[in-house]
Amino acid sequence: MVSTSTSFASTTAATRTHERRHARGFWIVAFVFMITMAFASAPAPLYVLYQQRDGFGAFTVTLIFAAYAVGVVVSLFLAGHISDRFGRRRVIAPAVVLNVLAALVFLVSPELPGLLLARFICGLGIGMLTATATAHMTELHSAARPGARSRRAEVISTAANIGGLGLGPLLTGFMAEYAPMPLYTPYVVFAFLLLIGLLLVVTVPETVNNVDGTWTYRPQRMDVPQAARGQYLTATLLAFVGFAVFGFFTSLAPAFISGQLRIASHMVAGGVTFVVFASSASFQVLSSRWPRAAQLAAGLSLLAAGLATVIAAITASSLPLLIAGGIVAGSGVGGTFKSAIGSVIAISSADTRGEALTGLFLAGYIGMALPVVALGLIMQSLPLVLSVVIFGSVMLALIVVTAFALIRTRPIVRS
Numbered sequence: 001m002v003s004t005s006t007s008f009a010s011t012t013a014a015t016r017t018h019e020r021r022h023a024r025g026f027w028i029v030a031f032v033f034m035i036t037m038a039f040a041s042a043p044a045p046l047y048v049l050y051q052q053r054d055g056f057g058a059f060t061v062t063l064i065f066a067a068y069a070v071g072v073v074v075s076l077f078l079a080g081h082i083s084d085r086f087g088r089r090r091v092i093a094p095a096v097v098l099n100v101l102a103a104l105v106f107l108v109s110p111e112l113p114g115l116l117l118a119r120f121i122c123g124l125g126i127g128m129l130t131a132t133a134t135a136h137m138t139e140l141h142s143a144a145r146p147g148a149r150s151r152r153a154e155v156i157s158t159a160a161n162i163g164g165l166g167l168g169p170l171l172t173g174f175m176a177e178y179a180p181m182p183l184y185t186p187y188v189v190f191a192f193l194l195l196i197g198l199l200l201v202v203t204v205p206e207t208v209n210n211v212d213g214t215w216t217y218r219p220q221r222m223d224v225p226q227a228a229r230g231q232y233l234t235a236t237l238l239a240f241v242g243f244a245v246f247g248f249f250t251s252l253a254p255a256f257i258s259g260q261l262r263i264a265s266h267m268v269a270g271g272v273t274f275v276v277f278a279s280s281a282s283f284q285v286l287s288s289r290w291p292r293a294a295q296l297a298a299g300l301s302l303l304a305a306g307l308a309t310v311i312a313a314i315t316a317s318s319l320p321l322l323i324a325g326g327i328v329a330g331s332g333v334g335g336t337f338k339s340a341i342g343s344v345i346a347i348s349s350a351d352t353r354g355e356a357l358t359g360l361f362l363a364g365y366i367g368m369a370l371p372v373v374a375l376g377l378i379m380q381s382l383p384l385v386l387s388v389v390i391f392g393s394v395m396l397a398l399i400v401v402t403a404f405a406l407i408r409t410r411p412i413v414r415s
Contacts, residue, residue, distance in 0.1 A: 023144035025204035026137055026153075030160045032096060032197035033133040037164030038171065039099050039190040040068070040126050041277075043106075043119070044250045045173040045270040048258045049183060054112060058255055062376030065251040067116045069369030071123020072130075073362060077219055080131050080358035087208045088136035089201060091128050096198045098125030103191040110183055127365070130161065131357035138345060138353070139207035150345060155288045158338045159281040165246065166277025169254075173270020182266070230408065231347055232356070235340035237402040238296075239360050240367030242303065242333035244395055247368035248310075249276045249326060252375065260384065261319055268319075276326040280334035292339050296406060299335025302328050304399050311392040315385050337364075371395065 306329025313321030
């Protein structure tokens with residue numbers, strides 16, 4: 001009897017230790033995810049300084065931004081899904097290393113070729129990280145809280161992702177405004193934080209153990225059940241449109257603030273970008289317990305209203321309107337993107353979850369790159385206001401298309 005009680009107590013203690021290790025790992029991955037995403041968006045307030053120093057225009061800024069997005073897309077397509085085979089931690093750690101390398105390139109080669117290379121390398125790391133960290137956090141949460149729903153993991157992982165993207169420009173804008181050597185100091189700070197994250201992430205428990213010898217490498221494919229492919233396509237449309245809005249605020253909005261509005265403060269430029277991502281993360285938290293149908297309806301409505309307000313702000317050269325439009329549009333992206341992630345997690349099996357999420361992020365980053373580069377091209381021959389009206393109109397049309405797709409694939413909006 002004593003032996004049975006001792007054995008039960010030992011088993012219980014081992015289970016609690018196992019759960020605590022995975023809970024600690026969950027928060028470590030959240031921290032690493034947030035800091036790495038913050039570094040990915042950190043250069044946004046600095047583009048104006050690069051433009052002033054080197055004399056290039058808005059289109060060159062979109063090319064620098066596109067180099068990052070191309071890196072993300074290439075990495076997502078070639079390597080974003082391999083954590084399903086090799087393990088989450090073994091992909092997250094190299095992804096962080098690539099971003100440390102990107103910070104070093106920013107420091108030693110701050111001219112245009114170096115900026116393009118650094119952004120491309122950063123994109124490679126982010127492409128490896130996004131889906132992998134999201135899947136890892138979901139699995140760590142499941143191990144730390146057996147039987148609990150995945151909603152909490154979805155909220156925190158998307159908040160780390162989107163919140164990190166907002167934190168980067170805010171920190172960089174502050175350092176560019178008040179710290180010495182504004183084109184160097186932010187990269188030193190982020191390199192230090194990334195190295196801390198790298199040291200922490202190697203202590204996180206692994207959640208994937210696929211060691212059979214039958215696996216053959218292939219590039220990314222959207223591996224979801226046949227019956228759920230309509231839902232999956234709709235989720236990718238949501239990601240595409242939402243990330244296009246993010247692309248605008250992290251590439252061209254700071255230049256608009258300094259050029260059109262004649263506001264030279266880097267804190268203002270970084271702050272405007274921050275409020276877009278912060279409102280996105282906040283709305284995800286606030287709406288986390290809403291039925292998915294309500295969350296999606298609110299998200300699409302806010303996204304459309306926010307885009308219309310941004311168009312009005314550019315037309316009227318109004319900073320308050322731009323901030324208001326950014327907050328509303330950011331909230332809309334938060335609702336739609338969180339719903340998209342929740343849907344993909346729900347329709348994918350555990351052994352292909354990383355791959356399915358990779359496809360979602362692939363669509364998002366294509367959306368972040370293509371519309372913004374197209375906007376930069378249009379601005380080469382058309383006035384700013386007309387260019388933004390065209391950009392916003394196309395995005396609004398895509399929102400309408402997505403809404404009709406949601407109606408046709410109703411299962412995606414179930415709670």
